[in-house]
Amino acid sequence: MITAQAHIDLNALQHNYRRLKALSGSQQVVAVIKGDAYGHGAVQLASALPDADRFAVSRLEEAEELRLAGITQPILLLEGCFCADDLKRAAELKLDTTIHCEEQLHDLETSTLAHPIHVWLKVDTGMHRLGVQPFQVPEYVSRIERTRKLSEKLGFISHFSCADDINHPTTQRQLACFNQATAQYDGPKTIANSAGILFWPESQFDVARAGIALFGISPSAEHTGRDHALVPVMTLNTRLIAVRKHQASRPVGYGETWHAQQDTHIGVIAMGYGDGYPRSAPSGTPVFVNGRLVPIVGRVSMDMITVDLGPDATDQVGDVVEMWGKNLPIETIANHVGTIPYELTIKLTPRVHRHYHQAQAHGVVIDMTQALSKRETPPARMLNQKGSL
Numbered sequence: 425m426i427t428a429q430a431h432i433d434l435n436a437l438q439h440n441y442r443r444l445k446a447l448s449g450s451q452q453v454v455a456v457i458k459g460d461a462y463g464h465g466a467v468q469l470a471s472a473l474p475d476a477d478r479f480a481v482s483r484l485e486e487a488e489e490l491r492l493a494g495i496t497q498p499i500l501l502l503e504g505c506f507c508a509d510d511l512k513r514a515a516e517l518k519l520d521t522t523i524h525c526e527e528q529l530h531d532l533e534t535s536t537l538a539h540p541i542h543v544w545l546k547v548d549t550g551m552h553r554l555g556v557q558p559f560q561v562p563e564y565v566s567r568i569e570r571t572r573k574l575s576e577k578l579g580f581i582s583h584f585s586c587a588d589d590i591n592h593p594t595t596q597r598q599l600a601c602f603n604q605a606t607a608q609y610d611g612p613k614t615i616a617n618s619a620g621i622l623f624w625p626e627s628q629f630d631v632a633r634a635g636i637a638l639f640g641i642s643p644s645a646e647h648t649g650r651d652h653a654l655v656p657v658m659t660l661n662t663r664l665i666a667v668r669k670h671q672a673s674r675p676v677g678y679g680e681t682w683h684a685q686q687d688t689h690i691g692v693i694a695m696g697y698g699d700g701y702p703r704s705a706p707s708g709t710p711v712f713v714n715g716r717l718v719p720i721v722g723r724v725s726m727d728m729i730t731v732d733l734g735p736d737a738t739d740q741v742g743d744v745v746e747m748w749g750k751n752l753p754i755e756t757i758a759n760h761v762g763t764i765p766y767e768l769t770i771k772l773t774p775r776v777h778r779h780y781h782q783a784q785a786h787g788v789v790i791d792m793t794q795a796l797s798k799r800e801t802p803p804a805r806m807l808n809q810k811g812s813l
Contacts, residue, residue, distance in 0.1 A: 425742075426777050427694035428662045431749070432464055434472040434782035436655035440638050441473055443653055447621050448632045452477035454500060454614070456635035458486060463769035464639060464658055467493040468780055478520075480633060484510050491517050500544065503554070504528050508535045515541045522546045522581060524554040529564060533571055540575035543568055549601040549615070550594055551585040558605040565609065577611035584627075587619035588644045599626055619643040622652055641754055641765045648753040658769060659749025660776070662699075664713070664741050666692040667733065676730050677722025682707045689737040690721070690730050693745045698726040700772035701747060702761050705729075709760040712746040714739055 445453045455476045461469045470479055470490055478498035481487050484506075487499045504522040505511040508531040514521050515537035523529050524546035532543065545564055548555030556564050561580075568578055582602050586592040602615050613629035618637035620627035623644070636642075640649040640656040649656060670676065670690040675683045684690075693711070697703040703724045710717040711731055721732045733739050748754040754765045761768075 425663070427665070428699045428776045429660075430464075430772060430776050430778050431659040431661060432468065432778055432780045433655070433657055433659070434469075434780060436640055436657045437469060437472055437638065440640050440649075440654050440657065441476060441634070444618075444621055444632070444634045444637055448616070449625075449628045451614075451616070451628055451630060451632045453621075454478050454480045454631060454633045455638055456480045456502075456617075456633050457490075457638075458482040458502065458635075459770050460486075462636065462639055462766060463772050465778055465780070466490060467495070468778075470495045470497075472782065477631075484513060484519075487514070487517060487519050498542070504546075505531065507531065511535050511541075512537060515539045520544060520579075523564070523568065524548075524556065529567060532568065532573060537573055540573050542576045542579070543574055544579035544581045544614075547580060547582045547602060547605050549582045549598040549605070551583050551598075553583075555582065558601055561605045578609070579612040579614070579631075580606045580609065581613075582615045584615065584617055584620055584624075587617060587624055587627075590623050590644075595624060595627075599624075617643070636766055639769070641769075645755070645759060645764075648755045650753065656749050656754065658754075659751075660747040660772070661749070662693050662695040662745050662747065664691050664739060664743045664745060665694045665728075667737065667739055667741060668692070675722070678725060679723055681723055682721045684721075684732070686735060688735050689733040689739070691718070691733045691737070691739060691745075693729050693731060694727070695729050695745070695747060696725050696727045698773065699776050700768075701729065702763065702768065702771075704763075705757070705761050709757060710752060712752040714743060717752065 455473055457466045457469055457479055458481045460466045476497060480500040480502050482503050487501060490499060498520055500520040504524055505514050511531050512535055518539060520542040522544045546555040547561060548557055584595055584598060586594045606613055612631055614631035614633060616627040616632040618635050621632050637654060640654040642649050668690045670684050670688050672684050672686050676690055695701050705720055705724050707721050709720045718731045718733055720729055722730045746752050748757045754768055758765045758768060
């Protein structure tokens, strides 16, 4: 019996992409699938989005995995290339790259590339993490264009720091800065992330970047994906492996951090920090079992979590327990734990099995179960080449 299992709904993924595309006006929409698609499986998700305008990842090895799996749409390296050899490899793979510092610009100027490359100049509009300063933009544009190594018009990219807070004044300042720094150039521009798509229509330029929202998760702690008509892509399930009668005042688990207030039933579920569920989840964090929410009690251990099923419980060994997903928003779990949903999905370990599901026309259903290990990733089907910007 497989216990810990992440059900990945590819129909939900496609719905979310269409929804975000509709909210993005005339913009192209980049599907951001860095970090193995935030723990969902980059190759499988890219294969399920044959109509995506383009993809984005952080690092060269992530893009190489997609190319080797047959993904042919444009892929943007959000962090750019870290050395001249990486830049040469990016050109061979026909990737888009960013330039955010003098060292990357020098590599472009001095390297011999197999093919011209599409470059995006990153402008620091307020995140103060990567990017050239606005006053440096004219110099960088001039030097990049002088290389004559561009496959398309130079693009411009920036990143919001506070867009998930609709009342934060920084976003308006970043928009004004980006506009001023890039207004005289006619290359493609992008600044909107998931929060920009959902909350800031003023951030529409030529391209938007859909990250966490693509997976049906809200970028804002005050909302769930459902608030934006998004559908959870991942549902994390496991099973009860024991149901025990438990007397009032008795503790359960390491450290005796919780004592029962009444006679009850304790359920033991096959899930723990060995699967990537956070050890820091406090007593009271909910799980969903047999149509109702019940609380975690005691400490999360490596392999097991205990829950209070209640004095009248009729749950049985083998019953399915949902840790987050279609019935229990992952945003709720993140709020209990004091983290963000991004961290929850990306930290799932190879012990959790992925089960990919996609309902096709005429009632045909595609199912695939596999472990999270990349060594078990099957080849993706070849996709049609997408047009560039």
